[in-house]
Amino acid sequence: MKTKNTPNSQLTVQTLDFLRDLAQNNNREWFQANRPRYDAAKAEFEHFVGRLLQGIETFESLPNTSVKDCIFRINRDIRFSKDKAPYKKHFAAAVGPGGRHSGRIDYYLHLQPDGESFLGAGMWQPTPAHLAKFRQEVDYNVDELKDIIEAPEFRTYFPEISGESMKTAPKGYSADHPEIDLLRRKELFFMHRYSDKDVLKPGFADEVVKGCRLIKPYCDYLNYLFYDEKDETISL
Template structure:
């Protein structure tokens, strides 16, 4: 299994961006299949490394084909390759994510578009006591790598049932509880990139452990499993 990202995939994705159509992809199908196999080998190797830190149920490589049924963008293919590493068991929440694309590579992790009960549970926890999550977010290495939650998707004032005057409204307003870290093309193509990626994934563990405890208990701290 490969420990490096296939550099040729970067060039392929650049060309795909300029030729995003089925005819071009069909003409380059063999190249795509070879590169996809190499990328999946990198993902499998990364999953093995992650399993020395955590327990990973599976590594899911997302399809390159786009679902264009409800999108104004009818380009048939994604111009990135991405994978999600799902943690094993209902007691372990959160997932690790990596996206590779020329000029837009990043890793991340957390809780993206959580289901309504989970979203409410997280918000209620932050309303009750946000000190633990703030401690995690402010931890020097974590803060340097991620600089807080991704805040691109928030409610404008306060979610229903919460006060906009709540001292933790900056956290409660989030619809996602997700952090990410960008990599340069040079970093992704470096021989030690997998190690760099694992280091950043490892930073997520205290965050995942805390959020798993929140999502597997009620507000009294009693298990709901």
């Protein structure tokens, strides 16, 4: 089912220009002087995320999830960072039941100029217990996972894989294991990048919803594995 874009749910060049200028002037003085531009860009992104919620709700339940639950603050936490730039260079939202604080695998949308925008989802910075469950499942029953992430439509839309891998086999697994590449994975996060031209198209909300629908089986797989199965303690 396609969502209808309205004028206030389409992203515009003004929003990308604001983010581009912010990257070049990342300080509080400039930000306050350009506060009206930020407010307009933020409102535009909020309307866009609202359209995503409507589209995603056609195939996934999102109870008690509002736009503000999904959108990340633009302020950076600089307390323990060498980089003291106070603001992020992008807008971002995590869409799933409960929004960005759900604690589950959700859809992550990153909006940044110059081809840095992307939709992504998957295993990112898992706990040791979750990583152990993932490796155990790969060892015992890899077919279910591979049927999802090796499907032609999935791989065409999500060609980019992000995340760290071990250089050697994880403890308890042989280096010649037939699925050693997956077992060595510490993170398995799939991404689809969008050009600025893509972002500014009237149908961009529909395009992102399409990507979320395609990656939903992988999110469902991880959520079942990590959160919905009976929890058992697994040591690495």
